[in-house]
Amino acid sequence: MAKDFNNLSEGCIAIILSFISPRDVCRLSLVSSTFRSAAESDAVWDRFLPSDLxxxxxxxxxxxxxxxxxxxxxxxxxxxxxxxxxMSFQLDKVYGKKCYMLSARTLFIVWGDTPRFWRWISHPDVRFSEVAELVSVCWLEIRGWINTGKLSPETLYGAYLVFKPNPAGIYGFDYQSVEVSIGIAGGEASKRTVFLDAERGRRLRYQIVPRQAGIFNHARFLGSVETLSAQHNNNNTTSIDLKYPKERGDGWLEVELGDFFNDGEDDKEVEMGVYEIKSGDWKGGLFLQGIEIRPKTVSH
Structure with a gap:
């Protein structure tokens, strides 16, 4: 088989390589000097770039x-x-799928333009010129939209809230869960419960009750555990680890809002949401960079 490939011209090899993934092209470039030369061809990599680039x-x-x-x-x-x-755009390095991040400025944020509740500031190590700082709110509501026509077809996408705690401290989220949702605008949305306080979320996952919790927070904590346990039993799933923030490679945190499959047949508006509007408790102390939409079935 290898001998047969060695008899092919560089142009023919380049055509073959253009039908496989970028990752496999890089691997096959190690086979021989002919493959290496073909793997550098613009004809190969042009196939991996989006048509609307x-x-x-x-x-x-x-x-x-x-x-x-x-x-x-x-x-x-x-x-x-x-x-x-x-907004930002990039490609997944393995398969060349499209990835987007909606900046905080593109999102609908209740009271987002009221300085006593939210502030707009610059922040180091962020791709956008500004981020939204949550000062203090009792009604948290964030929504964002993206059209599926922007995305790669035949791809399972996940949406992720990207944020970071204020160095002064995050509050109001330690024992309070947040509802997140995703779905086609105007249709039925998929909902789940997440925690925005990473440390408390991890403790809740292992059902460790802090000694200094107090009666009120202790009761809320146990209620949250029971809620998660009920969801676990009803959904027959063990994906509790998806319900609290994880650290990204850029030092920010992210929590998954849900996923959707883009079949590429019709342009649809996907709506994503983050809500904590039931408890009435005040919460704040985090920076919001935006919502990232990226493929779930490939490496990030």
Whole structure:
């Protein structure tokens, strides 16, 4: 088999490589010098770039690149700011699927323009010019939308709230769960319960009650445990570890809001939401960067 491939021309090998994944192209480039040369071809990497890339590049201040492979790798590791810097675009490095992040500015945030509740500030180590700082609210409601026409077809996508605790401390979320949802706008949404306090969420996962909880918080804690246990039994699932924040490679935290399959047949508006509007308790102390939408079936 290897001998048969060695008899093929570089152009023919390049055509074959364009029908496999970027990851496999990089692996096959180690087979021989002919494969390595074919794997560098623009004809190969052009197949992995989205058809609307020219439109996306026109919305940013991107520079030129020596090859399509360089452009592909750049988009995998460097989010491209689009929509006047309010949204970012990048590619998944394994399969070249589209990934987006909606900045906090693109989201609907109740009381988002009221400084006593939310502030808009710059923040280091963030891709956007500003983030939303939650000062203090008793009604938390955040919603965002994305059209499936922007995304890769035949792909399972997940949506993730990206945030970070204020160094001064996060409060109001330690024993209070948050409801998140995702679904086609106007239709039935899939809902789940998550925790935004990572440390408390982990403790809740292992059902460890803090000694200094107090009567009120202790009761709320046990109620939350019972709620999660009921959900666990009803859904017959063990994915409790998906219900609290995880640290990202960029140092921020993320929590999954849910997932949806983009069949690519019709353009649909996907709505994502984060809500804590029932308890009436005041909460605050976190920075909101946005909501990221990325494929679930490939590496991130």
């Amino acid at each position: 020219h439109t996306l590049l026109s919305q940013s201040s991107s520079s030129s690149f020596p090859s399509k492979k360089h452009l592909y790798l750049h988009l995998c590791h460097n989010p491209l700011l689009i929509d006047h810097g309010k």
